[in-house]
Each structure stands twice: as C-alpha cells, then as structure tokens.
Amino acid sequence: MTTQQLTDQIRKKKSFLCIGLDVDLDKIPKHLLNEEDPIFAFNKAIIDATHHLCVAYKPNLAFYEAYGLKGWKALEKTIMYLNVKYPEIFTIADAKRGDIGNSSTMYAKAFFEDLDFDSVTVAPYMGKDSVEPFLAFKNKHTILLTLTSNAGAFDFQTKTVDGRPVYEQVLETSKTWENSSRLMYVVGATKAEYFTDIRKIVPKAFLLVPGVGAQGGNLQAVCKYGMNENVGLLINSSRAIIYASDTAYFDEAAAQKAENLQLEMAKILAS
Amino acid sequence: MTTQQLTDQIRKKKSFLCIGLDVDLDKIPKHLLNEEDPIFAFNKAIIDATHHLCVAYKPNLAFYEAYGLKGWKALEKTIMYLNVKYPEIFTIADAKRGDIGNSSTMYAKAFFEDLDFDSVTVAPYMGKDSVEPFLAFKNKHTILLTLTSNAGAFDFQTKTVDGRPVYEQVLETSKTWENSSRLMYVVGATKAEYFTDIRKIVPKAFLLVPGVGAQGGNLQAVCKYGMNENVGLLINSSRAIIYASDTAYFDEAAAQKAENLQLEMAKILAS
Numbered sequence: 001m002t003t004q005q006l007t008d009q010i011r012k013k014k015s016f017l018c019i020g021l022d023v024d025l026d027k028i029p030k031h032l033l034n035e036e037d038p039i040f041a042f043n044k045a046i047i048d049a050t051h052h053l054c055v056a057y058k059p060n061l062a063f064y065e066a067y068g069l070k071g072w073k074a075l076e077k078t079i080m081y082l083n084v085k086y087p088e089i090f091t092i093a094d095a096k097r098g099d100i101g102n103s104s105t106m107y108a109k110a111f112f113e114d115l116d117f118d119s120v121t122v123a124p125y126m127g128k129d130s131v132e133p134f135l136a137f138k139n140k141h142t143i144l145l146t147l148t149s150n151a152g153a154f155d156f157q158t159k160t161v162d163g164r165p166v167y168e169q170v171l172e173t174s175k176t177w178e179n180s181s182r183l184m185y186v187v188g189a190t191k192a193e194y195f196t197d198i199r200k201i202v203p204k205a206f207l208l209v210p211g212v213g214a215q216g217g218n219l220q221a222v223c224k225y226g227m228n229e230n231v232g233l234l235i236n237s238s239r240a241i242i243y244a245s246d247t248a249y250f251d252e253a254a255a256q257k258a259e260n261l262q263l264e265m266a267k268i269l270a271s
Numbered sequence: 272m273t274t275q276q277l278t279d280q281i282r283k284k285k286s287f288l289c290i291g292l293d294v295d296l297d298k299i300p301k302h303l304l305n306e307e308d309p310i311f312a313f314n315k316a317i318i319d320a321t322h323h324l325c326v327a328y329k330p331n332l333a334f335y336e337a338y339g340l341k342g343w344k345a346l347e348k349t350i351m352y353l354n355v356k357y358p359e360i361f362t363i364a365d366a367k368r369g370d371i372g373n374s375s376t377m378y379a380k381a382f383f384e385d386l387d388f389d390s391v392t393v394a395p396y397m398g399k400d401s402v403e404p405f406l407a408f409k410n411k412h413t414i415l416l417t418l419t420s421n422a423g424a425f426d427f428q429t430k431t432v433d434g435r436p437v438y439e440q441v442l443e444t445s446k447t448w449e450n451s452s453r454l455m456y457v458v459g460a461t462k463a464e465y466f467t468d469i470r471k472i473v474p475k476a477f478l479l480v481p482g483v484g485a486q487g488g489n490l491q492a493v494c495k496y497g498m499n500e501n502v503g504l505l506i507n508s509s510r511a512i513i514y515a516s517d518t519a520y521f522d523e524a525a526a527q528k529a530e531n532l533q534l535e536m537a538k539i540l541a542s
Contacts, residue, residue: 024377060374062375062377062378065377065378065381066378066381068385069340069344072339072343076340096370099331099367100421101421103333104333106295107336110333110336115339123369123394124426124427125394125396125427126394126416126421127424128422129422129423130423145397148371149371150398150400152398152399153397155398156396156440156444161432162431166430173426
C-alpha cells in the first residue's frame with residue numbers, strides 16, 4: 001500500500017485510528033475459549049465490528065509468540081482475513097525487530113512476503129545495515145522506534161549526543177538511508193511537546209503514535225503539533241478498545257470505544 | 272542454568288564456543304530437502320556432530336520466522352531436542368526482542384517458558400522497563416545488545432553521550448536494573464580494542480561475541496582483553512561452521528571447523 005492510499009482512506013473514513021490487536025487469553029471473553037481458535041475468533045469479531053472506524057490494525061507479535069505454534073497460526077489467519085476481506089486496511093506487524101544484514105532480510109521476508117503485512121516496526125540500535133534490508137521492499141513500510149511512550153524512553157532515547165537527543169539523531173540519520181521514503185516513525189503520545197521538533201526533521205513522514213488512552217496521551221495536543229498536510233498520523237489504541245467489555249457484546253463495546261475516538265478525529269480533521 | 276554451570280562446562284570441554292544455527296534452506300545440503308523437516312534434520316545432524324566441541328547453540332529467530340509455521344515448528348523441535356538430549360548445553364534464542372512492560376513479559380514467556388531457552392538476546396533502546404520483565408525469570412539470562420559487530424554499530428552505539436559512548440551508557444545503566452546479575456552482553460569481536468573499557472564496567476558478566484570467522488574478528492585479541500577469571504566469554508560462529516560443506520558429509524565438515532576453534536580455545540585456556 002502507498003502512503004497516498006493510506007491518506008485517501010483516512011479522508012474517506014474520517015479516521016486515523018489504528019487498533020492494536022494485543023490478544024491475551026486471560027483477558028478475552030470466557031465464552032471464546034470454547035472456540036477452536038480463540039485468538040482468531042476474538043480478532044475476527046473485533047475487526048468485523050470496527051473496520052469502518054479505523055484505517056489500520058496492529059497485531060503485537062509478543063502476544064502471538066507467547067502461545068507458540070497456536071499463536072503463530074492465529075496471526076497467519078488474522079493477517080490473511082484482513083488482506084482478503086478488508087484490503088483497504090493498512091496492516092502493521094508490531095514486531096520491533098532488528099538484526100544484521102542477512103538476518104534482517106529474513107525478518108523482512110517473514111513479515112512482508114510470507115505474512116504479507118504492509119509494514120513492520122523495527123528498532124534502530126544496530127543502525128543502517130540493520131534497517132535498509134527492510135527498506136528494500138517496494139510498497140512496504142518500515143516503522144522505526146524513535147521516541148517510545150514508556151518510562152524507559154528516558155534511559156537512552158532522550159540522552160544528548162552532539163548537542164541533540166538520541167531520538168533526533170535517529171531521525172536525522174535514518175533520512176540518509178536508501179529508500180528512506182519508506183520510513184515511518186514510532187513517537188509516543190505521552191510526549192506531545194516533542195512533536196514540534198520532530199516535524200522539523202521529518203515533515204512528511206507518517207508517525208505511529210501509541211499511548212493515547214491507557215497510557216494517558218492527549219489526542220488534541222498530538223494532532224496540534226504532529227499533524228501535517230497529509231494527516232501523517234496513525235493513533236494507536238489497543239487495550240482501551242479491545243478489552244472494553246468481556247461479555248458476549250465485547251465487539252459492540254469495542255466498536256463504541258473506537259467510534260468515540262473516530263468522532264473526535266473527524267472533528268479534528270474538519271477543523 | 273546458572274553461570275557457574277556454564278563455566279564448569281567450559282572448563283570440562285575446554286571450549287567456550289557457541290554455534291549459531293542460522294538455517295537457510297538455500298544453503299543446506301540438497302539431499303536434506305527431501306526430509307519431512309529439513310531445518311530440524313540439518314540442526315539435529317549439526318548438533319550430534321558438534322555438541323562435545325561447544326558449550327552453547329544459538330538459533331537465530333529470523334531464519335525460523337522466515338519459514339512461518341514450518342520454521343516455528345522446526346525451532347520447537349530443535350530446542351526440545353537440545354534440552355532432552357544435551358541438557359548441559361546453554362541455549363540462546365537470538366531474537367533481539369524488546370518492547371514495553373507487558374509485551375516484554377509475553378516475549379519472555381515465549382522464550383523462557385514455552386520454548387524453555389536458557390537465554391534470549393534483547394535490544395536496549397526502550398530502556399529499563401523493556402528489559403526488566405526478562406530479568407524477572409530465575410536461572411534465565413538476558414543478553415543485551417551492547418556493541419554489535421556490523422557497520423551500523425557506528426551509527427548510534429559509538430556516539431558520545433555525556434562524555435562516553437552510548438554502548439558504555441547502556442552497560443552502566445543496565446547495572447542499576449533489578450536482577451542485573453542475570454544480564455550478559457553482546458560485544459562484537461570486530462572491535463577487540465573496546466574490550467578493555469567494557470571489562471572495567473562489567474568485570475564479571477558473560478559476553479556473547481559474534482564476528483569471529485566470517486566477520487573477521489580475532490579470537491586471540493578478544494580473549495586477551497575480554498576474558499575474566501570465569502572465562503566470561505562465549506564466542507559465536509555460525510556460517511563458517513554450519514555451512515563448511517554442502518555434501519553428504521556436511522556434519523563432519525562442521526565438526527572439523529568447530530574442532531579447529533575448540534583447539535585454539537583449549538590452548539588459550541591452558542596458557
């Protein structure tokens with residue numbers, strides 16, 4: 001998918017919401033545990049109920065790997081279901097991968113070819129030759145961890161290198177990599193005051209923004225400082241939407257929560 | 272496994288060799304492709320031929336994920352085979368994971384509980400609350416990416432923060448984390464001159480050292496500057512050993528390459 005197609009979808013749906021599919025068998029409605037594949041059954045219901053309110057889904061790989069083969073199977077079924085039934089949806093493998101050259105190519109093949117995701121999240125620590133293998137894939141996007149929404153972000157990301165914080169160095173350096181136009185960046189919503197400087201470095205790139213909702217980020221502030229002329233934002237919400245209820249009506253409850261955010265986004269887009 | 276048990280194994284086998292199981296179906300002997308599970312068949316033959324010459328095996332997750340369900344199944348069989356048949360061997364899931372709190376716990380469960388690896392490699396970029404969930408597991412080890420052996424290591428890892436390089440900050444900061452005694456560190460062999468300073472910060476920790484062999488690192492120099500009184504080094508070699516030959520005698524060829532390194536290690540340990 002191209003970023004133009006993503007922006008078109010945003011304008012049409014009046015939404016730049018991404019829903020995180022962090023499926024925890026201890027948290028999903030109990031009646032689903034009788035299904036042959038509870039993880040996929042949960043995802044399918046959530047997707048069917050919310051696909052018109054969001055533009056992207058983001059399965060978090062940690063939650064699938066924790067269930068071994070069963071989890072990997074559920075992931076395969078989920079991405080296949082999305083690609084076949086809702087091909088307009090932008091898909092993100094939240095995998096936070098990153099390794100040396102040849103290994104990164106293998107990871108890229110796993111997510112871009114075998115599973116056919118539109119994008120994958122990647123860690124920057126190992127530098128250029130760990131990220132460029134992902135960037136080599138046409139019409140695929142690499143979402144680089146930049147400034148995350150957790151407390152540990154202050155351990156290294158905000159430390160000053162040559163007069164500017166590490167995360168700004170990551171942004172600047174990444175622009176020099178081959179096919180850097182296929183980059184997007186993870187920037188946490190909990191740090192809205194940083195968006196102004198980030199937009200000076202990457203005015204056009206899409207930013208994937210976690211931390212709205214459960215982690216307390218402020219949607220208005222993020223949009224004020226982070227939005228560009230193509231919107232340029234994907235706001236992720238996971239638990240606050242998918243675990244809105246654990247009753248038989250969990251999918252409707254999730255849709256309600258998603259709609260609340262979508263309506264707020266529609267207002268922002270119209271203003 | 273405790274680090275004492277690892278050191279005991281090193282003394283007994285006169286080896287601190289780790290063999291990387293980076294299984295690429297394009298590179299393994301052609302006759303194995305007729306097997307029901309060619310990846311596992313390859314691993315089993317390599318392990319049976321080399322287990323007395325090394326103390327650790329390190330499957331690189333990228334190579335298994337690239338084959339989807341088939342790859343994940345082969346990984347499960349490989350770790351189970353190692354744990355049942357060679358329980359003295361130290362096992363490393365080279366996964367380079369790292370995510371926020373709850374997600375890191377899920378990754379830790381995947382590798383430490385579901386697959387029962389002794390250790391997993393983790394990226395430091397997201398800081399304390401992305402690594403401590405791994406450190407919470409008793410008798411398990413978290414191997415933090417510190418100074419890697421690729422060219423991209425110079426993009427961020429060696430940049431100066433508050434008067435010292437980022438990778439030294441990673442070492443210092445990681446020592447303040449809960450259960451930091453369960454940490455080990457990845458330090459590339461291609462940068463032997465850095466080992467002296469690294470040993471000043473983490474004198475007792477085990478260092479996992481890639482880059483000997485295919486990447487040109489020097490075993491003698493690494494040992495001179497990196498070894499401590501408990502040896503404290505695991506030297507990894509992957510392709511140079513496992514792809515020594517693509518004939519029917521690939522396992523014997525791999526054992527020969529492994530023995531060459533083991534003999535050099537025995538000499539160093541005796542000196």
